[in-house]
Amino acid sequence: MSRLSRYAACLIVLLGGLSVPASYAFVGDQMVHDRSPVISHVQTVMPYVAITVDDFYTGDYRRLTAIHILEVANAAHAALTLCPAGSGLQAYSRLEPAQATEIQQLVAAGTYELCDHTYSHPVLTKLPAAAQEKEILNGQVAIKRFFGRAPSSLFRPPYGSWNAQTQEAAYHAGYGRIITWSIDSGDSEGPEKPVQMLLADVACAGPGDIILTHANRRSTAAAMPKIIAMLRAKGLEPVTLSTLLANGTPAYSYNPADMRRLYTCGHHPTPAPAGPPSLPGTPSALPVPVSPSSVPGVPPVAPAPAASDIVPPEPAPPPTPRAHRRNDPEADG
Numbered sequence: 001m002s003r004l005s006r007y008a009a010c011l012i013v014l015l016g017g018l019s020v021p022a023s024y025a026f027v028g029d030q031m032v033h034d035r036s037p038v039i040s041h042v043q044t045v046m047p048y049v050a051i052t053v054d055d056f057y058t059g060d061y062r063r064l065t066a067i068h069i070l071e072v073a074n075a076a077h078a079a080l081t082l083c084p085a086g087s088g089l090q091a092y093s094r095l096e097p098a099q100a101t102e103i104q105q106l107v108a109a110g111t112y113e114l115c116d117h118t119y120s121h122p123v124l125t126k127l128p129a130a131a132q133e134k135e136i137l138n139g140q141v142a143i144k145r146f147f148g149r150a151p152s153s154l155f156r157p158p159y160g161s162w163n164a165q166t167q168e169a170a171y172h173a174g175y176g177r178i179i180t181w182s183i184d185s186g187d188s189e190g191p192e193k194p195v196q197m198l199l200a201d202v203a204c205a206g207p208g209d210i211i212l213t214h215a216n217r218r219s220t221a222a223a224m225p226k227i228i229a230m231l232r233a234k235g236l237e238p239v240t241l242s243t244l245l246a247n248g249t250p251a252y253s254y255n256p257a258d259m260r261r262l263y264t265c266g267h268h269p270t271p272a273p274a275g276p277p278s279l280p281g282t283p284s285a286l287p288v289p290v291s292p293s294s295v296p297g298v299p300p301v302a303p304a305p306a307a308s309d310i311v312p313p314e315p316a317p318p319p320t321p322r323a324h325r326r327n328d329p330e331a332d333g
């Protein structure tokens with residue numbers, strides 16, 4: 001073996017023993033220590049998608065939307081990933097203990113992964129890193145208290161809003177991965193959407209997609225069995241986020257402004273021009289802050305349901321491109 005070959009062999013052995021720990025976030029071509037990476041999609045050859053259901057706070061407990069979604073998933077033997085805000089769970093326990101118990105039983109009986117979604121659902125980018133970490137840890141405590149088990153090492157920032165401090169806060173809170181989404185069902189945008197429009201807005205899902213839905217929308221509860229059936233008709237199986245991540249390669253998100261775009265299938269953004277990604281935390285790359293309706297510690301309250309708010313029957317008009325707006329009281333990521 002020549003000297004060059006020996007060097008090459010040593011290099012291969014050395015590199016083979018190295019792996020990139022989860023504590024490194026990829027920023028452009030650099031790795032940044034002590035920041036959790038942001039994942040929006042998984043590249044996989046497996047026919048897997050992840051349906052995520054966020055928040056669990058509601059303005060009207062008579063709707064039973066969270067319970068209906070869980071019942072549908074259990075009946076279909078479909079896996080979901082739940083990202084509840086801690087304050088939403090606490091509100092269920094305090095205001096509707098019977099519903100809280102039913103939610104706990106349904107989750108125990110089905111296939112669910114839990115992810116942290118903060119306690120009071122703030123716009124994290126408005127908070128310093130220490131306050132962001134406190135929100136994340138308080139969300140974890142609420143999930144443990146409600147479900148009797150801790151969330152996975154997955155964190156989803158409210159509104160999909162994050163910056164470098166969020167990455168640091170998630171890392172120090174023990175969450176090695178920040179998860180956003182690749183397809184927004186659009187169910188939190190404005191008034192309740194027709195079921196067929198929700199279906200159309202997730203119809204482009206393919207292997208590795210992460211679909212965003214919410215637990216507090218009647219249209220989502222009505223659409224969920226159809227969404228699961230549609231995905232299966234395409235040969236796709238809903239799995240938990242961890243299962244999806246274990247069967248593919250994460251696609252990292254480098255630019256916080258990415259999540260300002262509305263990723264419904266009816267309104268896919270045009271690809272950004274080629275160029276180096278912006279550094280998270282760069283002021284010019286930060287999203288315009290969303291104005292949440294919530295006061296910290298108090299779950300957002302939706303307006304009382306009106307007759308016109310009932311999910312209309314099929315057929316619905318085809319989806320049309322819409323401006324991205326997040327002005328609904330329960331709008332979220």
Ligand SMILES: [Zn+2]
Pocket residue numbers: 054055117121158159332333
């Ligand atoms: Zn949310």
